[in-house]
Amino acid sequence: xxxxxxxxxxxxxxxxxxxxxxxxxxxxxxxxxxxxxxxxxxxxxxxxxxxxxxxxxxxxxxxxxxxxxxxxxxxxxxxxxxxxxxxxxxxxxxxxxxxxxxxxxxxxxxxxxxxxxxxxxxxxxxxxxxxxxxxxxxxxxxxxxxxxxxxxxxxxxxxxxxxxxxxxxxxxxxxxxxxxxxxxxxxxxxxxxxxxxxxxxxxxxxxxxxxxxxxxxxxxxxxxxxxxxxxxxxxxxxxxxxxxxxxxxxxxxxxxxxxxxxxxxxxxxxxxxxxxxxxxxxxxxxxxxxxxxxxxxxxxxxxxxxxxxxxxxxx
Numbered sequence: 445x446x447x448x449x450x451x452x453x454x455x456x457x458x459x460x461x462x463x464x465x466x467x468x469x470x471x472x473x474x475x476x477x478x479x480x481x482x483x484x485x486x487x488x489x490x491x492x493x494x495x496x497x498x499x500x501x502x503x504x505x506x507x508x509x510x511x512x513x514x515x516x517x518x519x520x521x522x523x524x525x526x527x528x529x530x531x532x533x534x535x536x537x538x539x540x541x542x543x544x545x546x547x548x549x550x551x552x553x554x555x556x557x558x559x560x561x562x563x564x565x566x567x568x569x570x571x572x573x574x575x576x577x578x579x580x581x582x583x584x585x586x587x588x589x590x591x592x593x594x595x596x597x598x599x600x601x602x603x604x605x606x607x608x609x610x611x612x613x614x615x616x617x618x619x620x621x622x623x624x625x626x627x628x629x630x631x632x633x634x635x636x637x638x639x640x641x642x643x644x645x646x647x648x649x650x651x652x653x654x655x656x657x658x659x660x661x662x663x664x665x666x667x668x669x670x671x672x673x674x675x676x677x678x679x680x681x682x683x684x685x686x687x688x689x690x691x692x693x694x695x696x697x698x699x700x701x702x703x704x705x706x707x708x709x710x711x712x713x714x715x716x717x718x719x720x721x722x723x724x725x726x727x728x729x730x731x732x733x734x735x736x737x738x739x740x741x742x743x744x745x746x747x748x749x750x751x752x753x754x755x756x757x758x759x
Contacts, residue, residue: 447479451628452525452526453480453530453533454521454525455482456487456517458489463675464500467537470537470540476542477542483524484505484521487508488508488509530634532627539626539670541670546669559630559665560627562666563671564672574666579655579701582706582713616665619666622654622666623650643754644700648697651701652705684733699749704753722742
């Protein structure tokens with residue numbers, strides 16, 4: 445009789461077989477006392493890279509017919525999964541503890557929780573931001589700032605969590621969202637809200653997904669487990685072209701998120717607020733590269749952003 449799968453670990457690969465093999469190796473080394481499966485989706489890597497993946501034993505390996513991107517690849521992996529819980533795992537993750545069992549136990553004991561994340565660190569041991577607040581409606585954020593000026597001693601306003609918390613937390617923390625590099629999601633929550641919205645392609649997808657889960661009644665919780673090494677969490681600051689592309693795409697997706705969940709008016713207010721923020725940065729920064737990055741982001745504010753959700757269902 446086949447054992448019931450507790451956890452399905454979904455990993456997407458694109459020409460990164462070396463890192464992917466190390467990631468899977470760390471999972472196998474430290475994970476015990478939980479039945480898990482590894483689902484690996486290759487997004488049309490070079491044939492030599494794909495051949496290396498085929499040498500990995502005891503994984504469910506699938507290859508896309510065409511390059512669809514990381515988000516759609518992970519959605520495909522979830523659709524192939526059988527576990528009660530799904531772990532979304534970037535291929536540049538290394539675990540050094542039985543964190544999967546710890547996440548599983550917590551989810552079993554807390555049925556109201558839809559998604560959990562844990563502490564992430566860079567390769568040098570410094571902490572990454574691993575969770576933060578949900579996107580605030582621009583109108584509410586502006587009113588809050590005005591109220592803070594008018595009522596600086598208001599205890600009610602001080603209770604509102606507008607600022608991101610960082611992965612160095614040593615306690616359980618109910619949060620707006622956890623970072624999608626390594627997180628566990630309840631299968632029933634995915635069935636209710638659907639899979640990740642593929643229109644984002646990359647960036648802001650976890651924010652959107654977890655926002656939908658919260659609307660369905662599920663909490664997002666950051667746990668003090670780990671830490672887990674996430675190599676890709678560090679952006680190469682010397683790659684200015686890459687930074688310009690990353691920041692511009694990130695801004696575009698934040699506008700998309702705002703328009704999708706808070707309406708056109710809020711998205712316009714958000715664009716206006718970002719315009720003045722970026723303008724001040726361009727004037728303030730003396731470094732040419734920082735001004736170029738903010739200039740590239742400024743151009744995004746004048747482009748049309750369409751909201752066409754692609755949220756596949758999980759049967």
